[in-house]
Amino acid sequence: MDIIYLLLGISVLVAIAFFTAFIISVRKGQYDDVYTPSVRMLFEDELVKTKSEKNQSLNKVKSS
């Protein structure tokens, strides 16, 4: 049953690792603006899409 010391140690270490990750993310300002990233995240793909759309329409013009 002495294995419990090791298990306790690991669980505490894991907990502390997550806790430090949280502290670092706050310090870096990840929680300062919690709205814009949610919108920005959806843009990335769309931008590519418009470009390809534009190319497609150009191609159409050329082919016709």
Place this chain on the structure above:
Amino acid sequence: MSMNDMENSTCFHCGDTCKDEAILFAEKNFCCSGCKTVYEILNSSDLSYYYELEESPGISPKFSADKFDFLDNAEIKERLLEFNDDKLQIVSFTIPSIHCSSCIWILENLNKLHGGIKSSQVDFPRKKIRISFLGEDLSLKDLVILLSRVGYEPYISLENFEKEEKTSSPDRQLVYKLGVAGFAFGNIMFLSFPEYFEMNEFWLERFKHVFRWLMFAFSLPVVFYSATDYFVSAYKGLRSGILNIDVPIALGIAVLFLRSTAEIILDIGTGFFDSLSGLLFFLLLGRFFQQKTYSFLSFERDYKSYFPIAVTRLTGDKNHPEEQVPVYKIEKGDRVIIRNEELIPMDCILINGAARIDYSFVTGEAEAVQKKSGDKLFAGGRQQGGIIEVEALKPVQQSYLTELWSDEVFKKDKASEFQNLTNQISRRFTFGVLSIAIIATIFWMFLDPSKAWNVFTAVLIIACPCAIALAAPFTLGNLLRILGKNQFYLKDAGVIEQLDKIDTVVFDKTGTITTSKRDSIYYEGMELSEEELQLLGGSLRASNHPLSRSLYEILKKNQITVPEHFEELTGKGLQTSHHTMNLKLGSEDFVKKNSSFHDTALIEKEHKNTSVHLSFNDSYKGCFNFQNSYREGLSEVFSRLVEKKELIILSGDNSGEKQKLESMLPAGTRMVFNQSPGDKLQFISELQKQGKKVLMVGDGLNDAGALAQSNVGIAISEDINVFSPACDGIMDASRFFQLPDFLELSSRAISVIKWSFVLSLCYNLVGLAFAVSGNLMPVVAAILMPLSSISIVVFTTLATQLLGKKIQR
């Protein structure tokens, strides 16, 4: 067909209705060439996705390029830039017109518009953008012009000039503390769980010491870091002789920690580390919840937010006749140029040009005033019309307006003087708890001295007013959000408690109970013939004067006669003629002089309202009166409020509207006119000396003093994005009619808090029964404490949601 008409009427870019002539471009309608230009720019840079994201997201650009000449000034540039090496420069701007996801998209794709821009990042809640760009390819001025051209004009004011400290640390402190408490709470709960049920199990007996010391270790940061605010606040309260709510909390925390530590050292029990960390976690959660901030609004504005950062100074040098200087550099005797729509930043004398100064923001006077060369102009006025040249009388800091801000009202902190409900109750509560603890201890001293210590600490632990301390933050925090949804934004939760106490409501007139948007105009005098009306229409169309413009809007434009001769006399009016007909239009003196009167009753008539007089062929006809139009629901608001509160109208304007107001408002409404900003402040403080709790509702800088002095100052704003003066709350003008609802809601919220106090006292009584009888088990404390906290949170949330439903009807 009707669909087509619908489409035709709105602008593809900004969504406004296109007025007379819509501009057709690329099969789309635009309301003005500005909007069309933005569309062209975006389209040519492959950015037309902007219009797919949201419908008509654009903002019609209104700017003149020379407005930003000051950005070439090295000193100003240096102040604005956050980072500057030879190549890369970084700058942050506030852009009030950011409003939708299209805005974010276009502003983060600025690099497609100009190669000099490296990257840009939008902070939507704060309406800010941070741009890094190559100074060699793109100057700061060109960057601002580029932004303005696509409709996102940055707001640059004197405030930007004084580099603000980065004030993010206090908010984050709370997040850290909450994080630590939550982390410790979770881990301690895991560690203490085995001992809740299995008392004498073999393995548990062997390992329980390890578990206990681990819990102790986890509780250390909670007590010595997360709980520091409560200890500090309790200490401060005691030193100034106030038993605030933090005193019993701090006492509870200290006793919890000491008793638990003693228990594990002496090996008599597990201690209450679980309850301790849980308690702090909930308390801090309450604080966090209450801290609802509207980061896009500011409640601490002073004149600096309104003033320009630089002005155009005349140098007298022929090669460089004009230069841009920071306003702080202006000294007495400097000649300065003020353009159309620019704010005058210092007291000065008019030298040249047609000055038409709109002081509505400073004094509350509704109409702009004409000034002659040699007249004194005061800071805060806005020039309307052409360019004027002025000579500074005083530096900016010493002007009449800026000195208003040196009044000590603006330095005192209203919140610190206010004894809130929770602290009121905590006084009696603390005495009660202490006496119960002492009586119970004395009782057990005689019965069983070994248990006396146990009982004493148990009472202090169980009576720790966690639930009481949570009632107010959750109720008020919730209400703050509900009011925010109804476009009534309060500075903090304390304002709600203050609102409940209000017995006197003071209203400003211009801009507060009147709208700045529409004037109602009525004609008074002899009837005009068709020919006369036609000439009047033609003359008005040619004039640029704002009064002419609004008059022209309301006239029927069937046919107009273009006058052959047209002359505009600054400060007087118009003189036009067509064939044999001669029209004079303008101020009373100008028109009445040399006029004959058919109707003698018109000669003596006094005009307190803004009026435009007219005469044809030197025969006086009458005048158009411009009247303020009042906000919708004004009468109802007043008649609902008058039942419980004293109502006063405090106006910087003259008493021209007195009769009309009296007819609209319930009897008993006091009206005071001709009040300067300083008078208003004085008036409010007189009321407070009589023991009144005053709510001031105002709008402009002229109310700033009164808003700061009053118990609660609310600024009414037609457009939330435009800055309001320092205040406790900002209300969207369209919600003015709901003011009585909001006040009622605050009172209801206070009753909710009182009921939660009763509820939490019940929990305390149950807990005390355990404590006094001497058998408080850790597991009981660990269940009772979170249970009472959670049920209070649930109760207040449900109650406030219910209240919120009523108002949204």
